[in-house]
Amino acid sequence: MNNVCEEQVFSSIFKANSKTVFNYIYYKFGNEEKAHDAVQEAFVKLWENCSKVMPEKAKSYLYTVANNLYLNVIKAEKVRLKYAAPSLGHSNESPEFLMEEQQYKEKLDKALNDLPENQRTTFLLNRIDGKKYAEIAEMEGVSVKAIEKRMHLALKTLREQIDGI
Numbered sequence: 788m789n790n791v792c793e794e795q796v797f798s799s800i801f802k803a804n805s806k807t808v809f810n811y812i813y814y815k816f817g818n819e820e821k822a823h824d825a826v827q828e829a830f831v832k833l834w835e836n837c838s839k840v841m842p843e844k845a846k847s848y849l850y851t852v853a854n855n856l857y858l859n860v861i862k863a864e865k866v867r868l869k870y871a872a873p874s875l876g877h878s879n880e881s882p883e884f885l886m887e888e889q890q891y892k893e894k895l896d897k898a899l900n901d902l903p904e905n906q907r908t909t910f911l912l913n914r915i916d917g918k919k920y921a922e923i924a925e926m927e928g929v930s931v932k933a934i935e936k937r938m939h940l941a942l943k944t945l946r947e948q949i950d951g952i
Contacts, residue, residue: 791845792837800845801830812853817914821860829853898948906941909934
């Protein structure tokens, strides 16, 4: 019987799933480093629990663990932002930083507004509301491939218009 604890089985699970789990988390985080960390941690947890996870359930397990890691990071960031928010209009940030931040937000808003409506909707549903491509496709009455193409075009346009995305 195949067992996830067998190095060969674990290795094949890693080879088959690491890239797609990375992409999944990268799309959610929009941050390569955090995505790599989450994927690495998900595989570590799979290895630690290898005797409890059947090989055919490993992929689902990885997505669930990686998604939970993502949600925990987001929750932690929200808490940090809440307590780091400047009180009474005072801020530890330099005026230059605050001005750059404001300019970046304006650039992002303009870039989003310049996107064709279907690309903007797809991008925001996915990135802000956390909707999966299949959910968006159902909402829009189009194929998942159409949603993937919209998302690709939206990201390409945003990257061209804004440094650091």
